[in-house]
Amino acid sequence: MMRIVLTMKERTNPHIPIEAEKINPAFLMWGTDDLTVWEGNKERRLDEIFEVEVEGTATSVNEVEVVLRGDTSRVKRIGEYMDGGRITVEGNVGMHCGNFMAAGTIEVMGDAGGWFAREMQGGAIICHGDVGHYCAAGYRGEKKGMRGGKVEVFGNAGDFTAEHLFGGEVVVHGNCGDMPGVDMQGGYLTIHGDCSRPCGNMTKGKCTVLGCVSEMPPTFKKEGEVEGPDGLPLTHFTGDVANRGKGNLLVRHYQYLE
Amino acid sequence: MIHEDMICPFCGCLCDDLVIETKGTEVVRVDNACTLGSHKLMNAGKHRLKGPIMRDSGQWRDASYEEAIEYAAGILLDADRPLLYGWSSTQGEAQGTGVSMAELLGGVIDSTTSVCHGPSILAIQEVGHPGCTLGQVKNRADLIVYWGCNPTEAHPRHMSRYTTYADGYFLENAFRDRKLILVDVRKTETASIADEFVQVKPGGDYAVLSALRAIVRGREDVVPPTVAGVTKEQLLRVAALCKEAKFGALFFGVGLTMSPGKYKNVRNAIELVDELNRHTKFTLTPLRGHYNVYGSNEVFTWMTGYPYAVDFSRQIAFYNPGETTAVDLMARKECDAALIVASDPGAHFPKKCLEHLASIPTVLIDPMHTMTTPLVKCQIPTAVTGMDAPGTAYRMDGVPIHVKKFLDLGYPTDTEIIGKIFEKVKEVRHP
Known part of the structure; x- marks a missing residue:
């Protein structure tokens, strides 16, 4: 096993974002000397920004564990294109964590920024705090968002969670903001808390809301009652009829904007 | 000195028929411009650092x-x-x-x-832009929809140059032939001349657009009796007006782009226009500000x-x-x-x-x-x-x-x- 601990150093201006797609087991397992990250418009060596500690060696990416410590709330693109291994972020993490991730595990103990697990294809990504907007969504203009893998958020998620969801599973244990699962085309989205306007324009997939839906979209057809995962009843809708959609939306309580 | 065919540098209409009279570095007269344009041009040399x-x-x-x-x-x-x-x-x-x-x-x-209209561009990047030039609207459109905007006060010459009050080459009696639908959260000046004024509850544009799409598709059976403050009867009337038009033009302002849902509202409007194009010709244009x-x-x-x-x-x-x-x-x-x-x-x-x-x-x-x-x-x-x-x-x-x-x-x-x-x-x- 190889364990790499990256601890953020003090910075003159802690607000400048750092773009660090090189913080990925696939790069780090071959050594950290040549790796660079971008601080604003300046390219820096990895060890200018982080204290780097490496223990052990690895023969495959799956034997690599990366731990991030310190104030990493402005570090973007951690685990982008990750294809194996494990990343643990002990604090908060910036935007685009786990972009296009295909395999492996990312665990964030604090909060995560926007575009968490954007266009993820496989693997598992967990956030113990809150996540920003566009969790498990797609890039601007992209027709397909997350395509595979599992995203689990234990806190709340922002607006447009699982926008354009195409495959895989997204579970939010807290509340979601506005329009979760909008333009959803497949996959599973489960929201344990409340949300507003879920699944507008959905064509396929399944969304379950165990809390209360406010401003329920008016273009879903009520099909009847079904039993939810907790044994309590849920109202089953299909739609979005505005789009000839064949998606399933299951909600505990709902309210139209009349 | 009289300057003819001048362009007004105020709003996105860029009116190109202004007459400006100057004496030295003073502007003494501005013809053809709206109140907003006149005010800007009359004070052209003033208040400069x-x-x-x-x-x-x-x-x-x-x-x-x-x-x-x-x-x-x-x-x-x-x-x-x-x-x-x-x-x-x-x-x-x-x-x-x-x-x-x-x-x-x-x-x-x-x-x-x-x-302002950033969300419009995001929506266009998702589903495209069914647009046309304002000349097409002026000469062909027999139905104008203003959604989340108030052209009477924000683009005062838009209606006289391109829509309601403009002559149209393919319209015999443009003023009477053109219908006007206004959708807004409050009753503005423009509402007084609209054939149909649809008052939406704030934040309800997305729901109303979805309901209209479902109705145009022939699925009014799923639409509840009221959607965001708009009755189903009115939605049916609006959908019928849109389908009956020979050429419809939808204009929208920041009332659509900056209300909850932002670019998803605009995307829904584009998809409504897309749906209406299965029945007639319909276009969509953002009413740009600067x-x-x-x-x-x-x-x-x-x-x-x-x-x-x-x-x-x-x-x-x-x-x-x-x-x-x-x-x-x-x-x-x-x-x-x-x-x-x-x-x-x-x-x-x-x-x-x-x-x-x-x-x-x-x-x-x-x-x-x-x-x-x-x-x-x-x-x-x-x-x-x-x-x-x-x-x-x-x-x-x-x-x-x-x-x-x-x-x-x-x-x-x-x-x-x-x-x-x-x-x-x-x-x-x-x-």
């Missing part, structure tokens, strides 16, 4: 153009994440120089689009591939509204220097953003004292495009128009000033 000003230990002092340009280049070169914001009320030529400078600096360039905000999108797109919020910090163009837009950069305190050109964030941005703007070195290029002036360290006055400088501007339907000058007040143009700052930047980055 005489020369650059700089802040020195809390006090303003006069500075030379050379000193101000040197200072602007210096702060931009020293920054790790410089922001170049504004660009909607200036000439296309200045916008182009700004993009080149942002690229060399490794900065972020954003226009006021991000706080006279050359569309130009900033055009110029940025042909130079970088992206219409606004372009981040060059990694020496390639990256675009992600919400991450690389001016409001977000300021709210997260990311930018460490800013060049504000031809816009007034001081009057429009959230307080949190302005607090950050006031704490970093900022240069403003603007002819007059604005609400942004108290927040900056240096201001450079320039000529106003369409008054004392000519240039290129794009109308709201994407038609480029050469904007003319009718005054000579001796100020340098935005292109000249930004060009000089760019020269200084090049001396350091490409010695």
Whole structure:
């Protein structure tokens, strides 16, 4: 096993974002000397920004564990294109964590920024705090968002969670903001808390809301009652009829904007 | 002196039939313009800053153009994440120089689009733009829909030049033949002349658009009796009006782009138009505000591939509204220097953003004292495009128009000033 601990150093201006797609087991397992990250418009060596500690060696990416410590709330693109291994972020993490991730595990103990697990294809990504907007969504203009893998958020998620969801599973244990699962085309989205306007324009997939839906979209057809995962009843809708959609939306309580 | 066929540099209509009479450096008469345009043009030479000003230990002092340009280049070169914001009320030529400078600096360039019709562009990037020029609307449209906008007060000549009150080549009695539908959260002036006024509850546009799409598809059975304050009967009437029209044109304003759901509202409107095109001809056009905000999108797109919020910090163009837009950069305190050109964030941005703007070195290029002036360290006055400088501007339907000058007040143009700052930047980055 190889364990790499990256601890953020003090910075003159802690607000400048750092773009660090090189913080990925696939790069780090071959050594950290040549790796660079971008601080604003300046390219820096990895060890200018982080204290780097490496223990052990690895023969495959799956034997690599990366731990991030310190104030990493402005570090973007951690685990982008990750294809194996494990990343643990002990604090908060910036935007685009786990972009296009295909395999492996990312665990964030604090909060995560926007575009968490954007266009993820496989693997598992967990956030113990809150996540920003566009969790498990797609890039601007992209027709397909997350395509595979599992995203689990234990806190709340922002607006447009699982926008354009195409495959895989997204579970939010807290509340979601506005329009979760909008333009959803497949996959599973489960929201344990409340949300507003879920699944507008959905064509396929399944969304379950165990809390209360406010401003329920008016273009879903009520099909009847079904039993939810907790044994309590849920109202089953299909739609979005505005789009000839064949998606399933299951909600505990709902309210139209009349 | 009488200047004919002048272009109004106020809103996205870019009216091109103005007659302006000047005596020396005074404007004495403006014909054909609306109240907004007349007011701007009648005061063309007034309220201008005489020369650059700089802040020195809390006090303003006069500075030379050379000193101000040197200072602007210096702060931009020293920054790790410089922001170049504004660009909607200036000439296309200045916008182009700004993009080149942002690229060399490794900065972020954003226009006021991000706080007005940015969501429209995001929606267009998702599902396309069923648009046309305003000439097509004028000559063919027998149904006009204004959604989340109030042209009577914000684009006063839009209705007389292109829609309700305009003659149409293919319409016998345009005024009587053209129907008007207005959708808004409040009863505005425009509502008094609308054939159908649809009053939506705030934040209910998405639901109403979805319901209309379902009705046009023949699925009114799922639509509840009221949707966001609008009765199903009225929705059925509106859908029928749209389907019966020979040529419909939907115009929308920031009431749609900046209400909850933002670009998803616009996407839903585009998809309604798409659906209506299975029955008749229907188009959609955003009612753009500043006279050359569309130009900033055009110029940025042909130079970088992206219409606004372009981040060059990694020496390639990256675009992600919400991450690389001016409001977000300021709210997260990311930018460490800013060049504000031809816009007034001081009057429009959230307080949190302005607090950050006031704490970093900022240069403003603007002819007059604005609400942004108290927040900056240096201001450079320039000529106003369409008054004392000519240039290129794009109308709201994407038609480029050469904007003319009718005054000579001796100020340098935005292109000249930004060009000089760019020269200084090049001396350091490409010695």
